[in-house]
Amino acid sequence: MKKLRSKIIIEDYKNNFDYKKNDTNLNIEFNRVAFIFFVFFIIYLIYIIHLIHLGSRKSNTEITNVLPTFNNKLYRADIIDIDGNYLAKTIKSIDIGIKTSDVIDKKKLLLNLNIIFPNKDFNKVKKQLDTKKFFWLEKKVSEENYEKLMKLGDNSIKPEEKVLRIYPQKNLFSHIIGQIDDDNNGIAGLEKSFDQILRNSKKPMKLTVDKDIQFLIRNELIKYQEIFKSKGSAAILMNVKSGNILSLISLPDFNPNERQNITDVNYINRVTKGTYELGSVFKPFTFASALNEDLIKPETEFLDLPKSIRCDKHRIGEYDNKIPSNLTAEQILVRSGNIGSVRIAQLIGPEKHKSFLKKVGVLSSIDFDIDEVAPQKEYNFGKCKLATVSFGHGVATTILQLAKGYAVISNGGYDIKPTLIDKNSEKKKRID
Template identity: 90%
Template structure:
């Protein structure tokens, strides 16, 4: 019996031992599973948090057009052209800084950064890590590199969102749009004159300019500036009936994205800020002034005109001695006679002629959308000033004022205000008539003959189907009380002459003869090589004609409203 009890006890002991051993194995396996589950859970949690962070950042970027996202100090409204192409745009970017006190492992951080930014100077970064409390690692970081940096999970990496002003068209609208400084303040162009509005407007500011037209005109100006080796050039295209400007270009220009401190006066806005004696482009005003006073008709004859006259100690002569001595008033303008223009102005008289030039805006201060506007000098008109002003010397003005004057004498005689800003609503405003009815028609018909007749000085601008009329102007530039050999060559045109819609002006500053350039009349066979005369008829007119070949189809299909 004792043996049996002992056997039972031993068996019970073994059973107990075996049970405990199995229980321990189960615990170990359970702990392993729990550890693996916990490990993957942590990884899942980290990636979930990271994805949430990226998602929230993306949603913020998508909302960057809402004004509340920006402070008034940083935000500026976008600027677009007539077709809603961006000319200036505010975007958000991210700068990456390093707070050195939060760096845990410098070697590991440097290694990681070197993988992301292999082209950086890491000797410099290493020095900054050891000597600075904070430094900027990368300005305007790319989206791809931002994500790589965030995946490092290093608390020393400090992203900071910033607002940027970019100009997608680069140089194309530089003299119109202007620049801002590093504190986001407008310092030139529309950025300056509309600074407060740009800071507070929620909507883009729409301009009247057309990107495609601007591009084509600028391209041709650059081409011919190289051909004629001119110091600079300018062009303006404006609607004669409402003053809307489709294109305004001054060369040389600049890239506003670079925020250059431009001190070279050659970068002046030649359309609005440069003042010039513009020569014979003033003769249509002399013709119109006398017509407006009912002192002449186009067929009025001027007989026995001398080849030269004197005013005090100065001699006034014809640019071409082949001009006949007997001319009608219309022929004087077509053949660009200086003496005939003086005689017409003398009929009007100093005060009335000065009043006319101010009335049409040529010698009157002009209110414009950008601040870079040259002040207009108030000239004292005596008999000599009257004589020289009749053919565009002795008085200086801007290309913008010239454009306004040509608009007034071609649109029926009504006042207009040149503008770059598209009106929000097209309202019928009562027009203010400045010159008598019928004067415009007589002037425009004569301007057409300057382009399409053999006697005219602007035959190179006779582009088929666009009915261009205009006047050339070649002027010596004043220098230290006298005149230099340097020229200002200008062509001011109106089209179509059957129903004037636009004024287009091209000016070349100090052009030279082009010995290798090939000239060809559009309606004649053959041509010749080399510029014969350094006058507007051989430079500015040629440029304007080539530009009209390019922009004419766009204007005809998009803008012209011929009745």
């Protein structure tokens, strides 16, 4: 067998695959580009970090809402009526001042301010910049202009936040709402008695009063005050079951927006502060007191009533000599008889009648939403005092206390607390 021999030929391909390094500056150029890119990357990174920092902090130049914050010591909660009409409202105002020592570039500042306030007299502003250490540029600036000013970033621009308390209804609720002083302190009415609550509350204070009813009653009082030439007048309208006051008016009144320091006693709240001998309106209490003691019935007869009687040195007479001498208890009340009322009171006696008048609130101290309430005087009920009190003389009380007394005797004998503040219905306690 012929032996096959193979021949392996190995050729040198070295020269074909030799890589000859190109001696250029490519590596050096690449390092330069990388270095420049790195520098720009660092600058970009620093810029991004700065933006994030600015975005995360609360900017002093940003204004998103000109309404006051609840933590603002100048803020006071709004006051609204039963239908949500504003009776007192807090509005935030911003005044802009210029501190001239902080101005860096007057020309630039004047140019920027002229763009924001094109109608302003800048000759005067320029003079103030040269002569004053500080001056007010603009008061009650708008939200839009305030934002533009803050974006200027000029440290010489000094904003000062102020809070305005306005009373949209003007005189209509003056004796109820009262007013505040220039330091935001309540000095009268609800503004005074609920001062801290109004400062700290986040919600409006809702009242029981009705703006439309208040308006109508006030107009009637004004009309008849002009007719009778009276110094003042007052009215109160109250729900006898809940004690909610729908209207409370005292004339003369005032405009709380003017923040006057009123010292004239003629401007007192005649419903709560004024005390009066209220006359014949007391006779229903005499009638109710006797009914409460089971001493009379409406048909109980009082015969041979004289036209006048004497108590010590004082004469008590009928206002009308034509009033009959024989009357039932009900007729005495309807005809408003003085002598008949005295006879009913004499059946009751001094202590029991005094106790009744205190229980219904006519002659007892009253706790009310407004601080301006007259203190109740204490009376000793003797024979003559009992007689005069029976028809409303010899004792003085407020219209507010009178209204409470009428509510108690007309609602079935349940005690109520007159109130101006709208709140949930409370269970009433019946007076024994």
